[in-house]
Amino acid sequence: MTHSIAILGASGYTGAELVRLIATHPDLRIAALSGERKAGQPMAAVFPHLRHLDLPDLVKIEEIDFSGIDLAFCALPHATSQAVIKELPRDLKIVDLSADFRLRDPAAYEKWYGKPHAAPEMQAEAVYGLTEYYREEIRAARLVAGTGCNAATGQYALIPLIKAGAIDLDEIVIDLKAGVSGAGRALKENLLHAELSEGFHAYAAGGVHRHLGEFDQEFSKAAGRPVEVQFTPHLIPANRGILATVYLRGEAGAIHDALASAYKDETFIQVLPLGEHPSTRHVRGSNFVHIGVVADRRPGRAMVIAALDNLTKGSSGQAIQNANLMLGLDEAAGLMLAPCFP
Template structure:
């Protein structure tokens, strides 16, 4: 059994991680921390876990994480980088669901996240946890930087085109939409029901902190910097990401075959039949990314549609997928949930 600790178990990604891990046959939950809810039973805060989790939240200042084999950080940006080195030094592996170790250029990270990095020496070691790209590195890793929700959907959508070298990488466009849970469980005016319901808006157009992460990932596959216009939107739904991706085609290619061949062995990437239009509800509560590729009117523009659940493949599910790979378990163990409908 893998003895697991969770730092920050009260946010949406934290409770999603709990939902998945309590059903995992090879996991034993040891510690779940929360400064604000210390001493409260996990199932008191989250009745959905009643009968599944007997633990109480621990104060992170007092919790003994060294008893764990693996610790997940489901915390705000800037927390994991303060504690990871100490854990690694005593042999505990770490998966960070925040952004502390995703961007290799530390100065770039500090610019976008507005703080000084506390463990720059670990950034180079951290493996970016996108299994469809870094599976072999993940197997050997002790520190995983779990990808962001938008970056997962966007990169998986663009990767076959980028790797094949058949599109203009200087002028890529990612038009993306996310449910309100992507903003986290904290109270903010823009995610209040009266603000977000019956509404649709873009945000972060001048620059969003997921932009350098996506550029880094796509640039590594194209072996040159990419030009990307990335525009996120907030939609009046709880879960889900829909990424509509645009690229100009440079070479004649059977796009459907390209995508099917690229992802034929990927358990959580589902390439839909030609002409399909994936819906966010088709992945709700699951670790799947569903993709459809189009070439409107047979022109030179490729349009890729990529949908995920931002809390699962975009966060907690992908983190558990990485854990399975790290420990040599079947990659789908504990995370092959059928999507919820309706």
């Protein structure tokens, strides 16, 4: 059975990534695409790399007839997303790629995003979209909240270790590097080529990055007590990819064993042999996560290094993985593309 889907916010990077992946999906058909500023234009004009596909033109959201749509991907900015989603039909399945429904506590949302949530009743309904940890809840969900791409990377590296008691929970440092597409497609002076290329800088340092809300929520849940990590993201002059180096107090062998055991049956998460570490170039354009463990020269300390593509496994690929579960499809359908190398 083919399912009809809509992509709201298809003129952004995550929208384009959804289209790219769904183009080879055996069970999904794109029935509607929205793009408020690009309404009336064909996708080929907005994203020429998709010109070979037979796609509907971009329209405004209010022009979409949702009566024949089985599921909508909402790839809109936070705050915009919650306002749109609360007006959509109640029988429509939704995968939201924004930050609007990731945090269960309305007070936490207000703390990290600076304004009260506009649809708190739906916030309580949403299932957190870290697929490998919420698989059964996602199958039964109407609304799934996609994770932050940085948040997903850190969680894949750490949740098994927290659950296994393999590390000191009070000494966790996440040093993360992210490609520029994670900042979205909107024009920003600091993302101009002359401002960004040949440079490398930290941002949101000192515990102010919004994805810390997800870390606090999910790590504390896994531990059964409050856990706060030290987290510094960096912007690198690359289009795609996230590499997180996590510094830990714990034995490298036990850490590797916990990760290997947790992910041994997971299609998209590959734990490398002990001592090897991953690169963003080896997961580019794919839904795979590579995780490595390296012992530090000091006994009792180790590093976990995780790599994923922020637009695929960190966002649009994760969204399709969750949609597959919600629609009763093969979880890996449309997502087994090999990474693009070099």
